[in-house]
Amino acid sequence: MLRYLTAGESHGTCLSGIIEGFPAGVKITPAYIAAQLRRRRLAPGRSARQTAETDAFDITAGMSGGVTTGAPIALIIKNISREVPPPSSLPRPGHADLAGMLKYDTLNAALIRERASARETAMKTALGCFARRLNELLGISVISRVISVGGAIGLAIDKAPAALRRARREGDTLGGEFELVFENVPAGLGSCAQADRKLGPRLGSALLGINGVKGFEIGGGFVLAAMGGKTVLRDPELSGGLDGGMTNGRRLVLRCAVKPVPGLPGGAISTDLKSLRKKLSISKTSDTTAVYAAAVVAEHAASLELANALLEKFGGDSLKEMRPRVEEWRKRTRRILQRL
Numbered sequence: 001m002l003r004y005l006t007a008g009e010s011h012g013t014c015l016s017g018i019i020e021g022f023p024a025g026v027k028i029t030p031a032y033i034a035a036q037l038r039r040r041r042l043a044p045g046r047s048a049r050q051t052a053e054t055d056a057f058d059i060t061a062g063m064s065g066g067v068t069t070g071a072p073i074a075l076i077i078k079n080i081s082r083e084v085p086p087p088s089s090l091p092r093p094g095h096a097d098l099a100g101m102l103k104y105d106t107l108n109a110a111l112i113r114e115r116a117s118a119r120e121t122a123m124k125t126a127l128g129c130f131a132r133r134l135n136e137l138l139g140i141s142v143i144s145r146v147i148s149v150g151g152a153i154g155l156a157i158d159k160a161p162a163a164l165r166r167a168r169r170e171g172d173t174l175g176g177e178f179e180l181v182f183e184n185v186p187a188g189l190g191s192c193a194q195a196d197r198k199l200g201p202r203l204g205s206a207l208l209g210i211n212g213v214k215g216f217e218i219g220g221g222f223v224l225a226a227m228g229g230k231t232v233l234r235d236p237e238l239s240g241g242l243d244g245g246m247t248n249g250r251r252l253v254l255r256c257a258v259k260p261v262p263g264l265p266g267g268a269i270s271t272d273l274k275s276l277r278k279k280l281s282i283s284k285t286s287d288t289t290a291v292y293a294a295a296v297v298a299e300h301a302a303s304l305e306l307a308n309a310l311l312e313k314f315g316g317d318s319l320k321e322m323r324p325r326v327e328e329w330r331k332r333t334r335r336i337l338q339r340l
């Protein structure tokens with residue numbers, strides 16, 4: 001079983017991460033990880049903070065000579081921006097602040113926002129690179145694309161940069177949707193036996209765990225509710241590659257909705273929990289949209305879950321052990337799928 005954990009605050013010394021249960025023999029270069037971190041950091045719509053961060057990282061355990069050893073892999077990503085925000089009893093509306101202050105019984109919102117920050121997704125992306133690489137070496141690819149920004153969809157997606165510029169000018173932020181596609185996924189990953197073993201909910205949990213993600217769809221998703229059974233059966237792609245919680249040999253298609261970033265440049269009225277006075281909460285967060293960055297994070301969060309499902313089905317402590325098992329399985333299932 002693949003497990004991972006992240007730690008670290010947005011303006012702390014560094015982010016830390018551990019991935020455990022990862023097979024030996026997977027070659028991965030620092031440049032591979034750096035490229036994915038760059039895609040996330042420099043995605044459209046981000047704030048000036050991103051030009052300060054370099055996401056320089058160190059792999060401190062679990063690799064030898066550029067190849068994984070089977071031991072837990074540990075990473076750190078250094079933070080450049082270390083100016084820890086001063087204590088504040090004013091929760092920023094729409095952020096984790098209020099819920100976290102209630103939960104952890106504190107009047108200091110800064111303690112909450114430091115960990116709830118999307119800075120954490122830098123480490124999730126770095127850890128996900130290992131899973132992405134393993135999947136890739138087993139023949140599986142993943143891509144994402146943003147399919148709507150602030151309501152602009154289809155061909156109008158070309159207007160997204162203009163919509164983002166307008167939102168920035170008007171002190172507003174935008175949400176959006178992205179799609180993830182995994183190709184060449186072996187059939188039979190996941191299970192229909194128990195809800196927590198179904199791959200759909202597992203991928204949903206990974207993706208809904210990304211900051212700002214509020215909606216998740218598999219294949220046709222919410223549109224299926226308005227369609228007739230005859231129509232749906234004519235287009236097997238609408239299942240999104242999953243039936244009964246298991247991959248069916250088709251490509252895996254997942255979609256997520258990301259809410260607009262709640263930190264508006266002009267601030268929002270909130271209630272100070274000490275004085276109980278209404279005050280303007282000015283958020284330093286100036287991302288105009290998180291949807292492009294979230295799509296990159298999602299590729300990696302979902303890759304971790306898919307790698308987990310591959311390890312569950314095929315087992316193995318090394319890539320050498322896994323590869324022939326996956327190949328043999330592909331041959332067997334292809335023989336049946338080709339006859340359909």
Ligand code: EPS
Nearest residue numbers: 047049050116117118119122284285286
């Ligand atoms: C974030 C607020 C911003 C973002 C940050 C996430 O940071 P700051 O409060 O310093 O302006 O830039 O994202 C990252 C640093 C990152 O690497 O993604 C928030 O509140 O979620």
